Amino acid sequence: MSVPILKQGDYLIASIQSALSDSEVLELRDDLAERVGQFRARGIVVDVTALDVIDSFAARALRTIGSTAKLRGAETVLVGIQPDVAMAMVQFELDLQPLHTALDLEEGLAVLRRTARGGDDDGP
Amino acid sequence: MDHETCVEIESDADMVAARAAGRALAERLGFSRTDGTLIATAISEVARNILVHAGCGEILLHDVHERDRHGIVVVARDCGPGIQSVELALQDGWGSSGGLGLGLPGARRLMDEFTIESVPGDGTTVTMKKWRARDPLERLRREREQREQVWA
Amino acid sequence: MNGQKPSLPTPPLETHEIDAELLPKLVAYLRQMSVELREKWVSRISEAQLLGVMSPEEIFSEVKAVYDNYVDALETGSVESLQAYARDLSERIIHRGVETHEVLGIVLLLRDVLARSLFLRYQDDPELLDRILDSYEPAANRIAVTVGVSFVEERERVIREQQAAIRELSTPVLQVRDRLVILPIIGAIDSQRARQLTEQLLNAIQANRAKVVVIDITGVASIDMTVANHLVQTVNAARLMGASAIITGLSSGIAQTLVDLRVDLSTMNTVGDLQGGLEEAERLLGYKVLHSDPAPPDRLA
Structure with missing residues (x-):
């Protein structure tokens, strides 16, 4: 099952609907890389509310999304990391550079607007 | 041992099933939601290890009980070529493929016990445990059950 | 294992121990005598000064329900509905301060009241009485254990809930x-x-x-x-x-x-x-x- 990607203004919004296998994670990574170029997006929000596990593989793919987008001038915000997933990620010592994080979609869009204005960077 | 589950790992969809099975067993054993997530994440890493290094294998989940604690045991077995150096595999940054070699060291940080046995040419077995303190009431009940078993 | 709903295994009453012909007789007798035996039980409860926190009306209505469940359990060999009732009853009375010894006390009193009535009924035929009591005693004891354990488990559950509440209070966000x-x-x-x-x-x-x-x-x-x-x-x-x-x-x-x-x-x-x-x-x-x-x-x- 692929992850739907919506375009809203200058931003792309990918909302993950359920737990993903490794190949689905890679598919999302490649889809987003393609769409950023296609739509000349300025920012990406990836909603991971539905992910109950973010392991080293998923974290790496998400970081790659962020780095690739950055090279094309777009910032990436990860939103909806659940409390228990956040705890697992810090115990695992997973790093999310260069991604930003925010509580939910609304906050994620606010972070993108702020970074577009050259505001303070509240990424991890 | 009251619960036992085995998940065959042959494709990446099986990893998702193994994570779910681990979370379900953790919940049955009274682990918190956060612990369930730590366990599911560690299972994800060892399952990927099976796929990447051996191609197929299995993950066995069961419970373990001691006087003062309950635990969940995860055994990941494959029949691949084995790991040349177990010590190296547990260092951050090692790994010929996949997630930057963070997988096994990260899984070790999420669990309480972690051992790897590997015989070159004869597969690798990773055994991980996570413990949960048993509260005093549970301990009394367990002791009572054991007494009843002795009487029976 | 799971802390949520503690439950010991409850094997059915061993009905094979109860003489197949005697059981219906015994149950019919206890049903026929129910009004009288319940009253006797209530008076033994008040003599022993048990359940002091409950009113006589409350005791009477619980006694009726427990008695019926008790005889049903003897008849069917299944303690499940008695266990469910005991849990429910425990939940209602624990907060009012009813103690474990009171619950065990009243169940043992019922066992004694019924045993005595069986004795009176069959005393003229010692051999039959012996067989009746052989059937009755293990079943009655199993029932007493079931009720007692249900109460204790319910109490443990309440304590556990209180512990969780205290833990949460100690760290307010x-x-x-x-x-x-x-x-x-x-x-x-x-x-x-x-x-x-x-x-x-x-x-x-x-x-x-x-x-x-x-x-x-x-x-x-x-x-x-x-x-x-x-x-x-x-x-x-x-x-x-x-x-x-x-x-x-x-x-x-x-x-x-x-x-x-x-x-x-x-x-x-x-x-x-x-x-x-x-x-x-x-x-x-x-x-x-x-x-x-x-x-x-x-x-x-």
């Missing part, structure tokens, strides 16, 4: 204003409490949509490596959820310990006291604090 929560930590922290604090804080971030959290450790006397690392992890986890954390109230002793332990504080935002922490929090939230005595303080977005 306070919402001070929109998008800002405070976690004041008071007293000793071990790694289990630290873990619990973290879980509560992260859940509160989600529930209150908090953007800034202030963790005040003024009330913490000392800290060790494990707890210090946990604090760092908590701050990092909060950040993954999109919230900035500010630590306030680090005593000089703790600050010294953290430096000695070489805890990596580079990711932490620390402010001397709670007041300063709140001001920093409001700055992060985009508020400006104006000290404009005597006019009422005003906030500008």
Whole structure:
């Protein structure tokens, strides 16, 4: 099952609907890389509310999304990391550079607007 | 041992099933939601290890009980070529493929016990445990059950 | 295993021990005598001064239900519905202070009342009486155990709930204003409490949509490596959820310990006291604090 990607203004919004296998994670990574170029997006929000596990593989793919987008001038915000997933990620010592994080979609869009204005960077 | 589950790992969809099975067993054993997530994440890493290094294998989940604690045991077995150096595999940054070699060291940080046995040419077995303190009431009940078993 | 609904295995009454011909006789007799035997039971309960916190009417209505369930259990060999009733009854009376010895006491009294009536009924035929009692006693004892265990399990459940409530009370997460929560930590922290604090804080971030959290450790006397690392992890986890954390109230002793332990504080935002922490929090939230005595303080977005 692929992850739907919506375009809203200058931003792309990918909302993950359920737990993903490794190949689905890679598919999302490649889809987003393609769409950023296609739509000349300025920012990406990836909603991971539905992910109950973010392991080293998923974290790496998400970081790659962020780095690739950055090279094309777009910032990436990860939103909806659940409390228990956040705890697992810090115990695992997973790093999310260069991604930003925010509580939910609304906050994620606010972070993108702020970074577009050259505001303070509240990424991890 | 009251619960036992085995998940065959042959494709990446099986990893998702193994994570779910681990979370379900953790919940049955009274682990918190956060612990369930730590366990599911560690299972994800060892399952990927099976796929990447051996191609197929299995993950066995069961419970373990001691006087003062309950635990969940995860055994990941494959029949691949084995790991040349177990010590190296547990260092951050090692790994010929996949997630930057963070997988096994990260899984070790999420669990309480972690051992790897590997015989070159004869597969690798990773055994991980996570413990949960048993509260005093549970301990009394367990002791009572054991007494009843002795009487029976 | 699972703490939620504790339950011992309850094998059915061993009906094969009960003489197939005698059982219906015994049950029919106890049903026929029910009014009389219940009254006798009630009077034995009040003589023994059990269930003092309940009114006579309450005792009478419970007695009727327990008696019927009891005889049903004898007849069917299944203690399940009796067990369910005992749980329900326990839930109702535990909060009123009914003790374990009272519950066991009344069930044993019922066993005795019924045994005596069987004795009176069959005393002329000692051989038959013997067979009747052989059938009755194991079943009656099993029932007594079932009721007693159900009560104790219910009580354990209540205690467990209270323990959880106390744990939660000891670590309140306070919402001070929109998008800002405070976690004041008071007293000793071990790694289990630290873990619990973290879980509560992260859940509160989600529930209150908090953007800034202030963790005040003024009330913490000392800290060790494990707890210090946990604090760092908590701050990092909060950040993954999109919230900035500010630590306030680090005593000089703790600050010294953290430096000695070489805890990596580079990711932490620390402010001397709670007041300063709140001001920093409001700055992060985009508020400006104006000290404009005597006019009422005003906030500008």
